[in-house]
Amino acid sequence: MIQLSDELLNKYIDGELEESALKEIHEQLKKSESDRRRLAALQTIHSELASLKMYQVSEDFTSSVMFKVRKNLKVVRKDRNFIFSIVTIFIAISLIIFGYLIDWAIGQSSGIGVLTENINNYVNTFIGSFSIVKDLFTTKNLSIIGSIFSFGIIISGYLFFESLKQSKRNLSKLH
């Protein structure tokens, strides 16, 4: 006697069978009490599992996780401020050194023409083939570059002090 397989019964429960297969199963179920019993047991399991117990977390779980989330955010912000401060300091120092070198070069030269010539020689010696870079150091461009760097120093200084103030505020909040 043919017995319905467990796989077939499971598919029957999940409604995964086609019309023709369903007919065959109904026929077989009419004939076999054993299959009816197996199907009934499987249906009982299926409906019992549908009301599976849901475990409950402790009452303060959400607030506890949110506390950790906020704490985590503070640490990330602190790290970001620290990196920002370091980068700002580095840029400011680089600009100061560059500005100082420009000032020194002007002091060494008797005129802007000689200065341009010196810079051109310098560029020729060290950069050689980079003619585009060399072209930047014309009389007109030098004053523009100087203005841009001065502006950069002012902005960097402002950002640095702002980040310093923010770090102090964060520290005072932590205490």
Next chain:
Amino acid sequence: MKNLTDIEIIESVKKGNHSDFALIIDRYKNKAFSLLTRMLKNEMEAEEVLQDCFLKAFNSLANFRQEAKFSTWFYRIVYNTGLTKLSSTKRKIESEMASIDDHLEIKSEHDFRIAEQKDFSKFIQSQVEKLPVKYASVINMFYLDNMTCEEISEVMETSVSNVKVMLYRSRNELKNLLLKFKYSEELL
């Protein structure tokens, strides 16, 4: 309060309304906790791991692309963190994480006692807790979270047919127990 979708809440969190993440926690905490408890067989450990899961999810929200459902993405975090916890505590993971080719057999000293009580629900619930990790996870996601076999396969990073095999085997094993302990007479 308006019933916001997961995506709407996540968009709000991404915009800087971090406190909205509490809505996501409230929505998933008990379901995810049930999954972890059934995986780890320990409620205290499960709660600790779940906290880590929510933190991981929060920190990785930027990586969440809306190609998959949030629930699937989050359950993948929960399931993988649960597995990592299991391996880190050096449990006998090999025996628990039986591959689908292994024979699934539920044994219990109290089976007969519970069976005598003729309390179907209690009996079945107690047997589900004894299922191996993967089987218990499939049952939990399928019945408690109403996930499809396709979604479960995404979470567990396995094929849909493997998920179905685990689901059917779990049901069959429970069914056999039910028939074995003479409930069958009451079924017809």
